[in-house]
Each structure stands twice: as structure tokens, then as C-alpha cells.
Amino acid sequence: MNETVAAAAHQVESVVELAQDLIRQPSRGGVDDYSPVLGTLEAWLTRRSLPHRRLHDGDGRLVGLLVEIAGGRPGPWWTLDACVDTADFGDDRSWSFPPTVADVHEGWLRGRGAADSKLAASAFCHIAAEVHERAHELAGGLAVLLDVDEHTGGFGGALAYLADPDTSIPAGVMIGYPGMDEVVVGGRGLWRATISVHAPSGHSGSSRTIVGAVSRAAALVQLLDAAQLPQAPATGARFPLPPKLSVTSFHGGQGFSVVPQRCDINIDVRTTPDFDSADAENLVRKTVAEFDAEVPGPQPTDIKVVASWPPFQLGADEQPAAALMSAAHRLGTPVRPKTAGPSNIGNLLALHGIPATAGFGLPYEGLHGIDERADLSELPRVYAIYHQAVLDLLDAP
Known part of the structure; x- marks a missing residue:
């Protein structure tokens, strides 16, 4: 196993534990109170002394959390983005396990949000913690956006982030939607x-x-x-x-x-x-x-x-797609760029002139359907790829 991937494997247990805690808190878009799931994240971030703050929309509604880590040298900011609201359960009687079970069964993390995107949110928080430990070496800064208004289609967290006068507008965003074979670089x-x-x-x-x-x-x-x-x-x-x-x-x-x-x-x-x-x-x-x-x-x-x-599309040589694809290839995961049929938050970012990737993550099943689950066998590799891409973008020595 690549040394970088082996190092990431030591984070897996903690990443899964936080993701389980998030899945146990129902956070269906437009249905549930988001305070419990965001409170779980806030407690984790506070224990690790990671700088973070709540985001509110123009009506004062809580729509997300923002982690911000400034580097010790000038440079552009980059953002990791994952939603922690989810699709509805649908008919939970059709599930073969409770939608908030949050267990690991035969190597799969099970429950609503396992794939989209609580596992990615947990991984991104852990990457932020690692970046924070060496921030003085890095150029620019890293933000982690944890949105709870994504599945409604309102994207309130992203809009509040972009409208915040205290925010450094990112040079690019990597969104943690699942799926391992491709890096989504565009969408209709x-x-x-x-x-x-x-x-x-x-x-x-x-x-x-x-x-x-x-x-x-x-x-x-x-x-x-x-x-x-x-x-x-x-x-x-x-x-x-x-x-x-x-x-x-x-x-x-x-x-x-x-x-x-x-x-x-x-x-x-x-x-x-x-x-x-x-x-x-x-x-x-x-x-x-x-x-x-x-x-x-x-x-x-x-x-x-x-x-x-608007539609959007990045070339494979444009950031942050280039960093993510390069890290994947260097760590033994050949991926291809993909332009997706559905629209996503990358379109909203394109409207603001911000380039984004909109998907690379774990293999999954049941996305927005019944029996949602994510394959944990590839978690060390996916974690390592995102971590390496972030370090490359932050010009790590």
C-alpha cells in the first residue's frame, strides 16, 4: 500500500465514528431540525480546536457550518464542501435496516447520508484537522463548508458562505459527492x-x-x-x-x-x-x-x-480538477473526467465564477433511495487522494 494511503488508514476509524454520529441524527432536507447534526460537528471541531462558525441566511435560519484554516504564507483559498442534510427516507418500511442505523455491515457503512454526504463531511473535517497542524507551512487557506440546505435545492449554506463579507472567496471548490471511477468536472x-x-x-x-x-x-x-x-x-x-x-x-x-x-x-x-x-x-x-x-x-x-x-465544465488541466486527478493517479487510482447530466452545486458556484469538481468519493448504493450505504474498503485511498490534493493546492513543502 502506498505510504500516503497507509497513513490515511490510521484515520479511518475516527472518520467512520464521526460519520456514524452524523447518520444517527436525522437531517432530512426541509423536514428535520438541523441543530442536532450541526451540534455534533461543532462538538467534534471544538474538541480539536478547529476554528469554525455558524452560517445563517438572510432570514436568520441556520444553514451551515464553516471551518477556516489560514496558512502561514499568502496564497489562494480552496474549499472542501459536503452537505450534511439528506434526502428523505421515503417509505422506511421498504428499507432492510433502519435509515439511521449507522452501523458497519460487511464492510459497508449503512444509513441515510452514508453516501450523500455525511461520510465525506467527516473525512473533510479530519483533513482540516491535519492541515491545521501544519498550517504555518502552507500558502493561502483551506475552508470546509458543511451545508444543511442542499437537498432542498436552496443551497443556503453555499449562498451564505459566498455572501459573507468576512469570507475569503475560494479559487476553487471540491464537492464530496460519492462515486470513485470519475471526477465530475462539469454538469448541464x-x-x-x-x-x-x-x-x-x-x-x-x-x-x-x-x-x-x-x-x-x-x-x-x-x-x-x-x-x-x-x-x-x-x-x-x-x-x-x-x-x-x-x-x-x-x-x-x-x-x-x-x-x-x-x-x-x-x-x-x-x-x-x-x-x-x-x-x-x-x-x-x-x-x-x-x-x-x-x-x-x-x-x-x-x-x-x-x-x-449555467452549465459548467473544467478541463482536466484546470484547478481544482487537476490537483484531484493528479493525486488520484499518483496514488494508484486511475480516474477519468466526467460531465454529469444532473445539475449540482457546481452550477451555482459557476454562476459566481468559482470552478468546482462535483464528485469523487466512495462506491455506494441506494443514493436517494432505500438501503443507502457506502463501501468503506476504499476509504483510506479516497481520504488520501483528497488530502494530497489539498496539500498540493496549498503548496505544501
Whole structure:
């Protein structure tokens, strides 16, 4: 075993113990109180004298913790980021073990958050503790962001971090999403809108024919599904994924006797450098205008844009991707760069001009599903790779 990986193996027991403590504290996004899981982290950080503080959003809600370790020489700051809120349990009766069991079974750490991303949060805290011991030798600084508003889609912790006037804006961020074969260096962007379709209202038993909002909206959905988007890029293209349009929600009416006068649909468009948010909005508005012209309603169809994030992609030679991939190769783990289909917090960071990797971690199963678990056999190697990448970025002697 590589000496660096062997050294990391001595941290494994402590990393797993803290991760277990975090998994035992339910922290489902938008459901649970986050104070217990953050309190567990605060107690661990305090025992090790690591400088940290709470982050709050504009409404005063607790949205994360921030660890900051300044080096002894000038240089850029870098950030490790992991969420400690989680997906919901779903139907916990479908699990073969309790979602907060936090045990190790046949080499797997089990429970909600084991993969996404409490184990990464624990590992990053331990790396911060090691960096803190030799901070005087290092250039720049290391921050560890522990977000509890990620699975809601609000990313309140990241937004509070970037808005904090006392924060050193990082030169790059490494996000601890799981998956060991690839370093995620990019992702499609998104453009999201709610479309409100209108129609006359009336009684469903009326002698006159009434085309209600639900029927009009159904016709619009067919047009949106048939909209022409650019096709998949050629093999070897720098950005390897095509854009994608999906209707994701459809709400209108109540009961049986009233033909509704409004129906709302949600639309999600995944964007690329060659088909960006402006292209997505133009396509949707053009489709809606043609629909209103062909099937007029009592008022024009409304479009309310609710989110827009750019796509992002780093080259393998750009930081922090270069440091992470170099450390992986040097420590015997060949990885390849990947551009992901789903959007992630890397898109939010790209909106602020901050480059990010959005995934390298342990093998896993059950992410956002039932029986979530993470394979601990590779923990020494993954830990060592992140630790080495951080030291390289901090210009360790």
C-alpha cells in the first residue's frame, strides 16, 4: 500500500465514528431540525480546536457550518464542501435496516447520508484537522463548508458562505459527492419555469362544451414534448451531453363537477454551452405563443421563470480538477473526467465564477433511495487522494 494511503488508514476509524454520529441524527432536507447534526460537528471541531462558525441566511435560519484554516504564507483559498442534510427516507418500511442505523455491515457503512454526504463531511473535517497542524507551512487557506440546505435545492449554506463579507472567496471548490471511477468536472445547467394555462370555467355537466384549463394544458404539454432541441453532440465533443426538456409537474382542478379555469405545469430544461438559458427561454416562449395563437384562451398563458443556472465544465488541466486527478493517479487510482447530466452545486458556484469538481468519493448504493450505504474498503485511498490534493493546492513543502 502506498505510504500516503497507509497513513490515511490510521484515520479511518475516527472518520467512520464521526460519520456514524452524523447518520444517527436525522437531517432530512426541509423536514428535520438541523441543530442536532450541526451540534455534533461543532462538538467534534471544538474538541480539536478547529476554528469554525455558524452560517445563517438572510432570514436568520441556520444553514451551515464553516471551518477556516489560514496558512502561514499568502496564497489562494480552496474549499472542501459536503452537505450534511439528506434526502428523505421515503417509505422506511421498504428499507432492510433502519435509515439511521449507522452501523458497519460487511464492510459497508449503512444509513441515510452514508453516501450523500455525511461520510465525506467527516473525512473533510479530519483533513482540516491535519492541515491545521501544519498550517504555518502552507500558502493561502483551506475552508470546509458543511451545508444543511442542499437537498432542498436552496443551497443556503453555499449562498451564505459566498455572501459573507468576512469570507475569503475560494479559487476553487471540491464537492464530496460519492462515486470513485470519475471526477465530475462539469454538469448541464438548468432553466426552470412554471407555466399557467387559463380557460373559461364552468360546470362539467353544462349543455355547452367547455374546453377547460386542464385540457388546454395537456395540449401544451404535447407541444413542449415535441419541441425540437439540438441533438446529441458528436463523439469527442468537449461538452458531451445534449440539452433536454422535461415537463415535471401538472396541477389543476379539484373534484369532478367544475371545469377548472387554471392549470399550472412545471418545466425543466437542462442546458449546455451551445443551448443556454436564453435559448431555452426563447424555445418555450415561442412554443407557448404558437399554442395561444392556435388554441386561444381568455388570457395569455403566463410563464414565470423560477431558476436559471449555467452549465459548467473544467478541463482536466484546470484547478481544482487537476490537483484531484493528479493525486488520484499518483496514488494508484486511475480516474477519468466526467460531465454529469444532473445539475449540482457546481452550477451555482459557476454562476459566481468559482470552478468546482462535483464528485469523487466512495462506491455506494441506494443514493436517494432505500438501503443507502457506502463501501468503506476504499476509504483510506479516497481520504488520501483528497488530502494530497489539498496539500498540493496549498503548496505544501
